[in-house]
Amino acid sequence: MRNLWNIYKKGLIDENPIFVLALSLCPALAVTTSVVNAFTMGLSVMFVITANNVSVSLIRNLVNPKVRVPVYITSIATIVTFVELVLEAFAPLLYKELGIYLALVVVFAIILARAEVFASKNKVIPSFFDGLGMGSGFTLAMVIIGVIRELLGSGTILGHTILGAWYNPALIMILPPGAFLLIGYMIGGLKVYEAKKAKKLREVDAQ
Amino acid sequence: MSAQINAAETLLSVSTAPYIKSEDTVSKIMWKVNLALAPAAIFGVIYFGVPALINIVVSIIAAVAAEYAVQKIRKVRITAFDGSAFLTGLLLAMCISPEMPPYMTAIGSAIAIVIAKHSMGGLGQNIFNPAHIGRAALMVSWPIAMTTWSTIKTPVDAVTSATPLGILKLQGYSELLETFGGRSELYKALFLGMRNGSIGETCTVLLIIGGLFLVWKKIINWQIPVVMIATVGVLTWIFGPEGFFTGDPVFHMMAGGLIIGAFFMATDMVTAPITKRGQIIFAIGAGMITSLIRLKGGYPEGVCYSILLMNCVTPLIDLVIKPRIYGTGR
Incomplete structure (x- = not known):
């Protein structure tokens, strides 16, 4: 049980897909202009990554290693199509907002990476938790970026005005350069934090 | 023979003493550039009036303060008053509209120092001209304010x-x-x-x-x-x-x-x-x-x-x- 918790937990911070692995930066730049978009994209990816991890793990002994990538992609594409149809049916506005990026989930590096690195070598239940953890970490990162960008770039959060009329939204934050800067500084901040933590651990060890 | 040439190419050749110490320091150069800019800046203040003066002062103060703060945080030697941050602030103010709201000018100035200069490693390490990065960031962020000009005859x-x-x-x-x-x-x-x-x-x-x-x-x-x-x-x-x-x-x-x-x-x-x-x-x-x-x-x-x-x-x-x-x- 503890083991599964650890598998889940590592996706949140220690191996966060966006801030640490730096995979799937494309959606992190493109659809984080508002919290709703970021959250929907996060949940979609979480679902795809978990479902795909399970399916890849189930068939891991049947797939010839030489054709594994096409097989994985087919599996991902099937799940993404499912997500797309569900969103189109129940949340057409969001579906329109996310646009091409929803279909692009098929080729997100993080999904293929988890299938390749984890699901193809582990049993179904650990793979499920790995997908869930990575998906949660992805969603978390997307929402954090989304909150900051929406707040500074439009003065709102979830569409509600937070910063009043006195605030003149900085358009750079809802344009790609703002996202690049923000992600860069967040990765930098995380590195500083990790370096401090590692230094503390060394000091404790030294004593 | 070829080994000799290689050695001559790789080693830094240093001539013997005595050396002449250059009069120029970073600080001296920076203040000279500030001095060279001063007439045009003063003309801008006279011609465009108080808003221009406020923007110049705010921009310079923001740049020097940002430099001081970042150097404190980075725990490096404080060189905020050597004229280089002053120059960045002055240059930024000189290439924006006099009608710019001063708080935007201050943000642009801080961006110039924090993002364009110190994120790259500080003085001498920046890839881009800090003042122009500040201006470009302002242009992208508030395009309307950046292109609203004074009314003149x-x-x-x-x-x-x-x-x-x-x-x-x-x-x-x-x-x-x-x-x-x-x-x-x-x-x-x-x-x-x-x-x-x-x-x-x-x-x-x-x-x-x-x-x-x-x-x-x-x-x-x-x-x-x-x-x-x-x-x-x-x-x-x-x-x-x-x-x-x-x-x-x-x-x-x-x-x-x-x-x-x-x-x-x-x-x-x-x-x-x-x-x-x-x-x-x-x-x-x-x-x-x-x-x-x-x-x-x-x-x-x-x-x-x-x-x-x-x-x-x-x-x-x-x-x-x-x-x-x-x-x-x-």
């Missing part, structure tokens, strides 16, 4: 709140001449600075005097400003509005931020190539991009982006253009 008593380049872009050359009342009046207004524009970019004559002062003090080479301005002149003359060789090079050379950009921004020691040949390539490139943006782009003015784009290729230019090592083959 032209020599023929026409009231305008657009820059000469803005009028040229939106209404055409004949409208521009009409606004200023003829070609010679237009040139005079541009030369003396009696026209709309950013705080410090208007007065061509004072900027040139400041630039010549820096050339005389050997702080900048004449190559970059002369070649850059000449390139813009030639290109805007060739690709005129009514076919080849119908442009107005004199207007284009004095309009917009070209003079201040060519003398004070493109010549930045950190972000321009080291060799003279490299600097000429840099200046031609900057002039070409400026002309391209002015004539074909969506913005009326392109000096800021042209210098930033050429800053990108500065390391490449330095890599390709190397001075020949004495005694080796050509």
Whole structure:
């Protein structure tokens, strides 16, 4: 049980897909202009990554290693199509907002990476938790970026005005350069934090 | 034999003592550049009034404060008062509109110091000209505030709140001449600075005097400003509005931020190539991009982006253009 918790937990911070692995930066730049978009994209990816991890793990002994990538992609594409149809049916506005990026989930590096690195070598239940953890970490990162960008770039959060009329939204934050800067500084901040933590651990060890 | 040549190439040769210690320090150079900019800045304050003064002061204070804060956080030696942050703040204020809300100016100034300068490693490490990064960030963030100009009267008593380049872009050359009342009046207004524009970019004559002062003090080479301005002149003359060789090079050379950009921004020691040949390539490139943006782009003015784009290729230019090592083959 503890083991599964650890598998889940590592996706949140220690191996966060966006801030640490730096995979799937494309959606992190493109659809984080508002919290709703970021959250929907996060949940979609979480679902795809978990479902795909399970399916890849189930068939891991049947797939010839030489054709594994096409097989994985087919599996991902099937799940993404499912997500797309569900969103189109129940949340057409969001579906329109996310646009091409929803279909692009098929080729997100993080999904293929988890299938390749984890699901193809582990049993179904650990793979499920790995997908869930990575998906949660992805969603978390997307929402954090989304909150900051929406707040500074439009003065709102979830569409509600937070910063009043006195605030003149900085358009750079809802344009790609703002996202690049923000992600860069967040990765930098995380590195500083990790370096401090590692230094503390060394000091404790030294004593 | 070949081993000897190799050794001679790899070892840094140092001549014997005594050495002459250069009088110039970073701080001295920076204050000289500030001094060279001062006349044009003072002219801007007199011409545009209190808003310009507030923007200049706010920009400088924000830059120095940001530098101080970042150096405290980075735990490095505090050099916030050596004139370099002061220069960044002054330059930024001089290339934005006098009507800019001061808090935006302060943010731009902080971006210039924190993002463009210290994120790259501090003084001497930045890839891009900090003041221009601050301006570009402001331009992207608040495009309306950045393109709202003062309302001024032209020599023929026409009231305008657009820059000469803005009028040229939106209404055409004949409208521009009409606004200023003829070609010679237009040139005079541009030369003396009696026209709309950013705080410090208007007065061509004072900027040139400041630039010549820096050339005389050997702080900048004449190559970059002369070649850059000449390139813009030639290109805007060739690709005129009514076919080849119908442009107005004199207007284009004095309009917009070209003079201040060519003398004070493109010549930045950190972000321009080291060799003279490299600097000429840099200046031609900057002039070409400026002309391209002015004539074909969506913005009326392109000096800021042209210098930033050429800053990108500065390391490449330095890599390709190397001075020949004495005694080796050509």
